[in-house]
Amino acid sequence: MNIDHLAKLTQSDANLANPHLMTAVEIVNSPDVQIKAPVHGLVSSGLTSVWLDNRGGITGATGTGVKLDGNKADEVTNQGVITGGNGVALDMGGGDDLLIIKKGSRFNGEVDGGSGTNQVILDDAEGGTFEGATRMQHLWVGKGSWELTGALHANRQGKVYSDATLINRSGIKGTMDIEPGASYSGGNVDNLNVAGTLLLDPAITARTRITNDLNLKPGSSVNFKIGVDQQHSVLNVGNTLTLGNPTLHLDVQPESDELLKRQLPIAKATTIDGRFGAISSNLTTLEPELIYTPKGIFVEFKRKESPAITA
Numbered sequence: 001m002n003i004d005h006l007a008k009l010t011q012s013d014a015n016l017a018n019p020h021l022m023t024a025v026e027i028v029n030s031p032d033v034q035i036k037a038p039v040h041g042l043v044s045s046g047l048t049s050v051w052l053d054n055r056g057g058i059t060g061a062t063g064t065g066v067k068l069d070g071n072k073a074d075e076v077t078n079q080g081v082i083t084g085g086n087g088v089a090l091d092m093g094g095g096d097d098l099l100i101i102k103k104g105s106r107f108n109g110e111v112d113g114g115s116g117t118n119q120v121i122l123d124d125a126e127g128g129t130f131e132g133a134t135r136m137q138h139l140w141v142g143k144g145s146w147e148l149t150g151a152l153h154a155n156r157q158g159k160v161y162s163d164a165t166l167i168n169r170s171g172i173k174g175t176m177d178i179e180p181g182a183s184y185s186g187g188n189v190d191n192l193n194v195a196g197t198l199l200l201d202p203a204i205t206a207r208t209r210i211t212n213d214l215n216l217k218p219g220s221s222v223n224f225k226i227g228v229d230q231q232h233s234v235l236n237v238g239n240t241l242t243l244g245n246p247t248l249h250l251d252v253q254p255e256s257d258e259l260l261k262r263q264l265p266i267a268k269a270t271t272i273d274g275r276f277g278a279i280s281s282n283l284t285t286l287e288p289e290l291i292y293t294p295k296g297i298f299v300e301f302k303r304k305e306s307p308a309i310t311a
Contacts (some may be wrong), residue, residue, distance in 0.1 A: 010164070026051045028057060029080065037062040041082070046093060048068010059083040065109060069093045071116070079103065079124075082096070084109035090196040092118065099136070103128040103144070110134060113154070122146040122166075132170055139176070141166045148172070160184055160196070166202060180219060187243070194220045194246075200233040200266070201225045210237045216246040222266075222276075224299075226252045230262050237269035245277030250288055250299070252281065259286055266290075267297040 025048050032054040035041050040063040044050050049072040057080055058065050065082040068074045071094035079102035082089045089109030092099065096116045103124040111133035113120075122130055123142035132150020139158035145165040152158075155174040160166045160182040168187030175191040180182045184192065185199035188209040192198075195217045200208055202225065216222065216236045226232045235241075248266075250258070271294065281288055283301075291298040 025049070026053075028053045029056045031055045031080065033057070035059065037061065040067045041065045041084075043067045044069060044093075046072050047096075048072060049095075050074045050076075053083060054078050054080045057081045057083070059085070061085045063285060064091050065089040065107075067091045067093070068097075068114075071095045073097060073116075076100070077104060078105040080109070081106045081108065083107075088112060099133070101128065101130050101146075105130070107131050111136075113137070120152075122164075127165070139172065139269075141182075151207035162196070169205070178220075190280070193217065197221050197223055198235075199223045199225075200235055202227050202231040202233045204233065208232055208233055208235050210235070210241075212239045213237070214240075215242045216244055216274075218244040218246070218277075220244070220246040221249055222246055223249045223251060224266055226250065226259075226264065229255070230258060230264060232264055234265050235267040237267065239269070240271045240273060241267055242274070243271035243276060245274065248276045248279045248290070250279070250281035250283070252283055255283055257286075260303065263291065263298050263300045265296060265298050268295060270295065272297065 012147045021262035036059045038061050041058040041060040046069045050068050062085045065084040073095045074092055075098045076101040087109050090111045093299045094116055095116040097113055097118045099120045101122045103126045106159045111299050113133055113135040119138040121140045121142055122197055124144045127144035127146050129147045129149055132152055135154045136152055137154055137156045139155050141160040141164045143164050149169050151171045153173050155172050157175055162179045162181035165183045167185050172187040173190050173264045176189050180192045182193045182196040183199055185201055186204040188210055190211045191213050192210050193215045285304055286301045287304050288299050288301055
């Protein structure tokens with residue numbers, strides 16, 4: 001489907017003669033509609049900005065699923081399936097574009113933000129999955145629990161907002177801020193500022209990697225999970241780990257005397273500045289003790305002392 005044809009049908013002659021006067025073309029693809037084309041599923045040369053809400057399916061059999069050329073500011077909301085037979089599902093072209101991801105979104109092929117300064121928002125209370133993108137400069141996680149399964153190599157600055165969760169199973173460039181009430185876990189990120197919760201869970205990844213700096217702000221917390229056979233996730237910081245008196249929560253499943261024989265690494269960094277302000281756990285017979293070295297933080301366990309019996 002050629003979006004330029006729609007633009008010509010919906011614009012006045014004056015607007016067509018003066019492209020700067022043209023407004024956006026709005027397209028809503030309903031859940032039960034499947035758009036299939038032999039080359040590109042939807043294509044625009046940039047005659048006008050495009051606002052697309054895809055709830056169904058869009059397929060370009062041998063080309064791109066949705067191809068938005070030109071230098072207009074386009075906006076795409078996806079909660080359906082976009083497929084590109086050439087390996088590119090969505091090409092947003094030039095201009096400063098916005099991509100909004102909802103539950104049910106799926107891209108069969110690469111997502112390319114194109115030139116300009118582009119943003120992607122993961123925004124659905126029910127959460128979902130995002131496959132990553134090229135040339136997306138900002139990642140915002142608005143609400144819900146989201147898994148990032150592909151890289152965001154062009155990200156400069158992003159944020160996880162309160163009541164939202166980001167599970168990073170790939171890599172994020174730039175800096176991510178985690179607001180109070182928000183949580184982050186897994187993957188690689190260049191820089192991380194945490195005012196909410198950092199989750200270290202071996203079920204997600206064996207190592208959480210911060211390429212440069214990690215700042216655990218006052219009021220933040222680290223949830224450190226220890227599983228069967230003392231499996232745990234180690235926090236690796238390439239440069240400086242700054243601890244602004246965060247709280248460390250230990251979640252041990254199951255509690256075992258084997259912990260008495262182990263000293264488990266929590267974090268490793270080139271430089272460590274500060275300490276945890278408090279430590280809590282779900283342990284009943286053991287108690288944790290933190291050990292600090294210039295380049296590491298470890299936890300070991302000892303048996304709780306029985307309360308003294310008074311006559």
